[in-house]
Amino acid sequence: MDLPSKQTSTQLMDVNLSDWLVEQKKRLAAEPIGGYAPGESPMAEPVALAAITACAYDLSETASTLCHYMQQAQNRDGSVSVGLNTEGPFWTTSLACIAWRQFELHWPELANPWCRDSYRRGLDFLFQIRGEKVLGGDTFGHDTQLVGWPWVEGTHSWIEPTAMALMAMRHCGAADHPRAIEAFKLLSDRQLPTGGANYGNTFVLGNKLRPHVLPSAMCIVAVHRVTPIPESFDATIRYLENELNRPMAAISLAWTIHALVSSRWNNVTPFDLELDWPLRAAINRLRTIEVNPYRQNLLMLAARMQQSPLLAVEPDSFFGLASGVKS
Amino acid sequence: MSEPSSNPNLNSNQQDRRGFLITGAATAAVIAGAAYWHHRSKPNSEVFIAKNQKYGGELVRTIRDGLLACEFDPETIRGKRVLLKPNLVEPSRLSPHMTTHPTMIQAAVEVFREWNAEVTVGEGPGHVRDTEQALIESGVMEALGDVRMSFEDLNYQEIRAVKNVGKACRLSSFYFPRAVIEADLVVSMPKMKTHHWMGMTGAMKNMYGVIPGIKYGWPKNVLHYNGIPETVFDINASVGRRITIVDGIDCMEGDGPILGTPKPMGLVLVGTNLTAVDATMARLMDILPNRIPYLALAADRLGPIDETRIIQRGENWQPLADPFMILDRNHLRVLRDNHSHFVT
Numbered sequence: 001m002d003l004p005s006k007q008t009s010t011q012l013m014d015v016n017l018s019d020w021l022v023e024q025k026k027r028l029a030a031e032p033i034g035g036y037a038p039g040e041s042p043m044a045e046p047v048a049l050a051a052i053t054a055c056a057y058d059l060s061e062t063a064s065t066l067c068h069y070m071q072q073a074q075n076r077d078g079s080v081s082v083g084l085n086t087e088g089p090f091w092t093t094s095l096a097c098i099a100w101r102q103f104e105l106h107w108p109e110l111a112n113p114w115c116r117d118s119y120r121r122g123l124d125f126l127f128q129i130r131g132e133k134v135l136g137g138d139t140f141g142h143d144t145q146l147v148g149w150p151w152v153e154g155t156h157s158w159i160e161p162t163a164m165a166l167m168a169m170r171h172c173g174a175a176d177h178p179r180a181i182e183a184f185k186l187l188s189d190r191q192l193p194t195g196g197a198n199y200g201n202t203f204v205l206g207n208k209l210r211p212h213v214l215p216s217a218m219c220i221v222a223v224h225r226v227t228p229i230p231e232s233f234d235a236t237i238r239y240l241e242n243e244l245n246r247p248m249a250a251i252s253l254a255w256t257i258h259a260l261v262s263s264r265w266n267n268v269t270p271f272d273l274e275l276d277w278p279l280r281a282a283i284n285r286l287r288t289i290e291v292n293p294y295r296q297n298l299l300m301l302a303a304r305m306q307q308s309p310l311l312a313v314e315p316d317s318f319f320g321l322a323s324g325v326k327s
Numbered sequence: 328m329s330e331p332s333s334n335p336n337l338n339s340n341q342q343d344r345r346g347f348l349i350t351g352a353a354t355a356a357v358i359a360g361a362a363y364w365h366h367r368s369k370p371n372s373e374v375f376i377a378k379n380q381k382y383g384g385e386l387v388r389t390i391r392d393g394l395l396a397c398e399f400d401p402e403t404i405r406g407k408r409v410l411l412k413p414n415l416v417e418p419s420r421l422s423p424h425m426t427t428h429p430t431m432i433q434a435a436v437e438v439f440r441e442w443n444a445e446v447t448v449g450e451g452p453g454h455v456r457d458t459e460q461a462l463i464e465s466g467v468m469e470a471l472g473d474v475r476m477s478f479e480d481l482n483y484q485e486i487r488a489v490k491n492v493g494k495a496c497r498l499s500s501f502y503f504p505r506a507v508i509e510a511d512l513v514v515s516m517p518k519m520k521t522h523h524w525m526g527m528t529g530a531m532k533n534m535y536g537v538i539p540g541i542k543y544g545w546p547k548n549v550l551h552y553n554g555i556p557e558t559v560f561d562i563n564a565s566v567g568r569r570i571t572i573v574d575g576i577d578c579m580e581g582d583g584p585i586l587g588t589p590k591p592m593g594l595v596l597v598g599t600n601l602t603a604v605d606a607t608m609a610r611l612m613d614i615l616p617n618r619i620p621y622l623a624l625a626a627d628r629l630g631p632i633d634e635t636r637i638i639q640r641g642e643n644w645q646p647l648a649d650p651f652m653i654l655d656r657n658h659l660r661v662l663r664d665n666h667s668h669f670v671t
Contacts, residue, residue: 001480003462003472036483082541089542151544155552158544160456199454199545205523205654207586210419214457249459
């Protein structure tokens with residue numbers, strides 16, 4: 001990653017979002033499969049997010065290529081490895097399921113029946129994966145007995161893989177599964193009292209941890225259109241609104257935009273947040289660093305706002321399952 | 328974890344270009360293990376301490392003098408790959424004393440460039456999945472941009488398994504990123520801090536950051552489940568040649584490594600043996616080195632912790648020692664005998 005000096009940052013012309021999106025659609029269609037950085041091997045997360053982005057921009061052939069690529073990499077047990085090979089970890093299975101489901105929704109005639117088979121097998125795998133419980137006592141502030149998803153099998157449950165799994169279940173029609181309900185409880189339990197979410201803990205050895213943008217935003221996206229929602233998530237939305245005033249990296253910003261769009265989903269009043277400026281700032285910064293299709297795709301998705309496939313879920317209700325639920 | 332296989336998705340041109348995945352695992356294991364056996368055969372190590380240091384001061388000269396005082400030979404890295412590995416575990420604008428200061432990194436870049444090494448900076452932040460955000464938050468993005476230095480994201484790079492040479496934990500191998508495997512020298516650049524599980528964190532614990540999050544998670548929970556002291560020891564035994572430059576200027580005490588309070592010390596520590604430097608750092612913090620679990624494991628295997636076998640360069644540690652506040656918890660009360668400077 002080449003990093004920008006102050007000089008190069010100020011020399012670069014401000015991007016025109018419409019022109020940038022036209023360029024990016026061409027780039028995505030021309031070279032859809034990739035890794036986390038240019039020239040690196042294809043990896044499941046960038047490939048899945050590219051597929052979802054292709055759905056967002058009506059690029060059926062591109063989405064088909066990407067979804068087929070993941071299908072070929074899917075393991076016999078339904079899992080999809082981070083490296084798109086047989087080795088773990090497998091937290092990326094959730095993202096692959098969302099991509100397959102979105103492809104099926106956008107182009108059912110192209111997706112039938114292989115996409116449904118792929119995401120159903122993916123969900124079956126996810127249902128079997130459980131984070132390890134640990135002894136709580138006064139060491140940790142969160143409920144260590146709630147089971148979500150770990151990054152790696154045999155370890156504790158963490159926010160981001162749990163949020164991704166909950167998203168996958170809700171996208172793929174398994175919102176009423178007991179594991180989805182427990183995931184919702186876990187995410188509710190791990191919100192910090194003053195808003196936001198740490199990467200996984202709330203308190204350790206009696207001290208409150210700091211919130212982080214990315215896991216906070218992923219929590220909000222995971223509970224998109226869930227009603228009623230625990231009040232703790234409101235504080236997390238306020239935290240994200242505040243963070244939007246500061247420089248934010250591409251990935252964090254993309255998820256934050258999704259979260260803030262979600263937070264105003266049913267508003268009848270005009271959208272009150274300026275999202276165009278932070279989006280252009282992140283694009284400008286990225287242009288000075290490197291060509292990075294993974295990050296560019298996420299920003300493309302964010303630019304779709306309400307039309308992003310990541311937000312294309314039905315309303316769900318987990319009423320009374322978490323403390324602090326608003327009536 | 329399973330043993331590795333080469334990645335079928337990489338084409339032959341990419342493999343040839345990098346010379347990475349085609350290198351045999353056996354070669355990597357030999358390179359990695361070399362440091363282990365070298366340290367076993369070298370009974371004494373030099374540790375350099377500089378006092379009255381400031382981030383706006385002459386850090387380039389301090390680092391250069393320190394390395395030379397520790398008998399580091401610049402000729403050994405001429406034209407070779409040097410990877411600087413700062414601590415960016417969870418950068419926060421609210422806590423600049425948590426992470427390696429950007430000017431320390433800039434100064435080290437300048438030193439190794441002057442010695443004609445091929446320098447890069449890399450880190451796999453332990454608690455932050457969005458590395459770009461960690462670079463922004465820490466100020467390291469701007470600092471590296473200003474010295475035209477690229478950054479290696481160790482969390483997401485291509486990886487390969489290297490044999491666990493230390494064998495203190497159950498893992499038979501570690502997955503290391505390309506930049507770590509290809510480096511001829513890894514420079515651990517930690518922040519001098521307390522640690523609420525281990526007591527302190529320094530050069531050796533900072534090497535957790537060479538382990539890729541993509542394989543081990545955020546946090547790198549696989550390592551925790553296999554024992555923190557054991558995996559710290561094993562990672563250090565399995566990485567190739569290492570030295571350390573410690574940011575001991577604005578330090579952290581209390582609930583480190585994330586939530587502690589600032590502790591100004593004005594020190595820079597340099598050494599070619601990470602165990603010896605960490606033992607000296609512990610003494611400066613008024614912590615008994617042999618009570619730090621990973622130092623107890625490393626003693627006489629990766630380097631000396633006994634004071635009589637550490638050759639002091641620059642300042643002596645004794646007049647500079649200043650007790651760091653430590654959390655008053657059962658597992659930390661053993662770190663010093665006098666039961667003072669504990670905090671709730």
